[in-house]
Amino acid sequence: MSDKLILKLDTGDVTIETMPDKAPEHVARIKELAEDGFYDGIPLHRVIEGFMAQMGCPRGDGTGGSDKPNLKAEFNDISHQRGVCSMARAQNPNSANSQFFICFDDASFLDGQYTVWGKVVEGMEHVDAAARGEPPAAPTKIISMRVAA
Numbered sequence: 001m002s003d004k005l006i007l008k009l010d011t012g013d014v015t016i017e018t019m020p021d022k023a024p025e026h027v028a029r030i031k032e033l034a035e036d037g038f039y040d041g042i043p044l045h046r047v048i049e050g051f052m053a054q055m056g057c058p059r060g061d062g063t064g065g066s067d068k069p070n071l072k073a074e075f076n077d078i079s080h081q082r083g084v085c086s087m088a089r090a091q092n093p094n095s096a097n098s099q100f101f102i103c104f105d106d107a108s109f110l111d112g113q114y115t116v117w118g119k120v121v122e123g124m125e126h127v128d129a130a131a132r133g134e135p136p137a138a139p140t141k142i143i144s145m146r147v148a149a
Helices: 024-035 124-128
Strands: 004-009 012-018 044-048 052-055 084-087 100-103 116-122 142-147
Touching: 004 024, 012 024, 012 124, 024 116, 024 142, 116 124
Parallel strands: none
Antiparallel strands: 004 012, 004 142, 012 116, 044 052, 052 100, 084 100, 084 116
8 A cells, every 4th residue: 555645635736655654553544534535525624824734623623533443642753844744632642533734834842742644745835725724714625635546
């Protein structure tokens, strides 16, 4: 199976290189949800200028996840920098499920607290084009996310 994901936003296509060597369980979950069509039609519900774009909540408000069990944290040595994809979670470090975020800029203050699982290798300008807000008035949507052929 490919180590790349194609995240189709309504602003354009984004290619994400996954890091199964750094976060094997998280990468497996994201790929499984992507292949199941879980992310299709979900909005980017929290987009903060200079920080990150968060997505993956089926309710569109940051309170939901998939019906799969939460994941144990797989903190690693990858720093939260521009283009890095990391799992969102609640207060409990072992509460990541389906939500993730893509960093716009240096967010190294998150290092060691959130599980990094990938990095945007193409199309970051389409993430940059996402509507801002918590939630945005007219949110950018995920058209689809699939494992690259």
